[in-house]
Amino acid sequence: MKLTILGSGAATPTLKRGVTAQYLNFNERRILIDCGEGTQLQVRRYGVKFQRIQYIFISHLHGDHYLGLVGLLSSMNLLGRVNAMHIFAAPELELILKQQFELTYVKLNFELIFHHLTAKTTTLVLEDKVMTVKAIPLKHRISCYGFLFEEKIKERGVDPEAIKEFDLTIPEILALKAGKDVMRGEITMPNEDATFDPPKPKSYAFCTDTKYLTRLVDEIQGVDYLYHEATFLEKEKDRAKATFHTTALQAATLAKAAQVGHLLLGHFSARYRNTDELLSEAQSVFPNTTCVYDGQEFYLAKNN
Amino acid sequence: MKLTILGSGAATPTLKRGVTAQYLNFNERRILIDCGEGTQLQVRRYGVKFQRIQYIFISHLHGDHYLGLVGLLSSMNLLGRVNAMHIFAAPELELILKQQFELTYVKLNFELIFHHLTAKTTTLVLEDKVMTVKAIPLKHRISCYGFLFEEKIKERGVDPEAIKEFDLTIPEILALKAGKDVMRGEITMPNEDATFDPPKPKSYAFCTDTKYLTRLVDEIQGVDYLYHEATFLEKEKDRAKATFHTTALQAATLAKAAQVGHLLLGHFSARYRNTDELLSEAQSVFPNTTCVYDGQEFYLAKNN
Numbered sequence: 001m002k003l004t005i006l007g008s009g010a011a012t013p014t015l016k017r018g019v020t021a022q023y024l025n026f027n028e029r030r031i032l033i034d035c036g037e038g039t040q041l042q043v044r045r046y047g048v049k050f051q052r053i054q055y056i057f058i059s060h061l062h063g064d065h066y067l068g069l070v071g072l073l074s075s076m077n078l079l080g081r082v083n084a085m086h087i088f089a090a091p092e093l094e095l096i097l098k099q100q101f102e103l104t105y106v107k108l109n110f111e112l113i114f115h116h117l118t119a120k121t122t123t124l125v126l127e128d129k130v131m132t133v134k135a136i137p138l139k140h141r142i143s144c145y146g147f148l149f150e151e152k153i154k155e156r157g158v159d160p161e162a163i164k165e166f167d168l169t170i171p172e173i174l175a176l177k178a179g180k181d182v183m184r185g186e187i188t189m190p191n192e193d194a195t196f197d198p199p200k201p202k203s204y205a206f207c208t209d210t211k212y213l214t215r216l217v218d219e220i221q222g223v224d225y226l227y228h229e230a231t232f233l234e235k236e237k238d239r240a241k242a243t244f245h246t247t248a249l250q251a252a253t254l255a256k257a258a259q260v261g262h263l264l265l266g267h268f269s270a271r272y273r274n275t276d277e278l279l280s281e282a283q284s285v286f287p288n289t290t291c292v293y294d295g296q297e298f299y300l301a302k303n304n
Numbered sequence: 305m306k307l308t309i310l311g312s313g314a315a316t317p318t319l320k321r322g323v324t325a326q327y328l329n330f331n332e333r334r335i336l337i338d339c340g341e342g343t344q345l346q347v348r349r350y351g352v353k354f355q356r357i358q359y360i361f362i363s364h365l366h367g368d369h370y371l372g373l374v375g376l377l378s379s380m381n382l383l384g385r386v387n388a389m390h391i392f393a394a395p396e397l398e399l400i401l402k403q404q405f406e407l408t409y410v411k412l413n414f415e416l417i418f419h420h421l422t423a424k425t426t427t428l429v430l431e432d433k434v435m436t437v438k439a440i441p442l443k444h445r446i447s448c449y450g451f452l453f454e455e456k457i458k459e460r461g462v463d464p465e466a467i468k469e470f471d472l473t474i475p476e477i478l479a480l481k482a483g484k485d486v487m488r489g490e491i492t493m494p495n496e497d498a499t500f501d502p503p504k505p506k507s508y509a510f511c512t513d514t515k516y517l518t519r520l521v522d523e524i525q526g527v528d529y530l531y532h533e534a535t536f537l538e539k540e541k542d543r544a545k546a547t548f549h550t551t552a553l554q555a556a557t558l559a560k561a562a563q564v565g566h567l568l569l570g571h572f573s574a575r576y577r578n579t580d581e582l583l584s585e586a587q588s589v590f591p592n593t594t595c596v597y598d599g600q601e602f603y604l605a606k607n608n
Binding site: 011012013014015037038040041044045061062063067068070071074075078092095096099100103104105106141142 | 315316317318319341342344345348349365366367371372374375378379382396399400403404407408409410445446
């Protein structure tokens with residue numbers, strides 16, 4: 001389970017930072033989160049096999065979060081894609097993509113499946129065998145969502161030695177995996193004697209762009225990794241408020257209150273030459289903070 | 305007068321070549337020709353003062369020629385632009401830009417003035433004191449235009465020594481500049497005794513994307529610089545024909561027949577690791593050929 005930062009800057013791409021895009025391998029689900037202009041180049045630059053992407057989540061329709069989408073989808077098409085693509089975004093994005101492909105005579109050879117984000121409260125938007133994704137309404141100048149990716153609890157592991165010792169049958173093993181005890185006539189084998197706990201489910205929350213939103217503390221309580229925007233330093237907090245952005249200090253305050261594992265900061269205003277001040281400001285409240293850079297990778301779990 | 309290559313690749317941006325975009329300073333008119341995805345980053349990379357751009361010419365609506373436009377215009381807006389922008393393009397581009405700005409709540413603080421390219425024959429689309437621009441219909445899978453930029457003939461230069469020797473008056477100097485003789489009573493001072501020829505007007509033709517089009521020879525006869533696409537090698541000429549593109553050999557054949565000054569080749573298929581073969585193929589017909597690279601600059605005249 002790996003997160004790759006494809007772009008970590010705000011507003012306009014610079015020679016140092018692309019605009020927002022992240023690639024998430026979450027339990028072998030291949031996910032793109034936001035797709036600013038130039039994302040198709042960033043995926044090449046950082047070695048992402050972009051044809052594998054199955055799901056695209058777009059937080060909101062500001063150019064630095066979606067303008068790379070037409071180019072990315074066009075290149076996927078040109079390079080032979082046939083698998084459907086799920087796009088989770090504001091309904092207007094569907095209109096924009098459809099009009100643009102139509103007026104420029106682009107016929108995609110794969111299906112675009114749109115999932116409109118419109119809910120006013122946190123909503124489950126995707127669920128499968130291994131994960132759930134929730135869309136969390138943020139507070140920005142236009143409709144904007146954060147995304148919470150949560151692994152489901154895996155089955156209990158069955159001790160190979162117990163299988164051998166008691167010559168466990170397939171139905172018995174399945175029962176143990178599901179947490180049940182095994183009954184042989186009068187004798188009960190307690191589940192805990194033959195199994196071990198599954199690994200703790202992993203979780204990742206992505207929150208950009210938004211003004212400082214204290215209710216997020218409940219929404220993202222205890223996530224392993226939280227990516228949160230930190231467009232400004234605390235000394236620019238009035239500007240942050242006016243533009244519906246968050247300061248590094250505010251993001252760290254959220255991370256601390258929500259008891260997250262790691263805080264990743266990004267979406268830095270181009271006014272900051274480096275992230276030293278942003279980092280020290282955040283770490284004064286929440287030490288386990290990283291200011292991300294383009295191409296940086298984070299392993300959410302050891303299994304891949 | 306300077307041309308800056310901002311992107312020289314075809315179809316999709318790669319780590320080596322951006323997609324098509326060129327910046328042309330033509331007699332202090334600041335012109336952008338095509339605007340593929342990532343152009344706003346390329347202008348930063350190559351030091352182009354992009355707020356000075358007054359005219360944007362878009363050859364056609366394939367993604368690698370126009371997808372950078374919304375991002376570029378948005379960034380111009382964000383950075384305070386107020387001067388109007390003239391856009392010469394297929395009418396559909398106006399619909400695309402307007403819908404996209406409207407649906408994403410972008411309010412530009414400068415005017416977009418659209419000039420629709422629809423003519424079936426070569427047409428004058430812009431004229432001012434110092435230059436003319438013609439749109440030349442090309443032959444591609446969708447409506448596509450080349451552009452011919454021509455300097456107007458400047459006034460004759462008046463010899464400073466003649467001004468001093470004959471104590472020429474302002475009306476006399478203006479008459480000489482306009483090519484007239486100066487009359488003082490019975491005495492005629494022939495124009496050629498006091499003036500010298502103005503510099504030869506410069507010209508630049510931009511032709512991409514198109515199948516091999518021999519009628520271009522007449523349209524671009526004698527231009528100083530011709531940029532022509534050379535997507536393929538001659539050995540791929542069937543593929544070139546099928547996809548409405550040109551080979552390096554064909555482009556060179558045009559350049560030779562049209563007696564251009566310099567031939568610039570670009571829009572290379574990503575299949576070619578380098579341009580050695582493309583260049584030697586073209587130079588076998590037209591020696592004064594360059595295969596361009598991103599960031600390369602060409603001085604069309606010495607005056608700037």
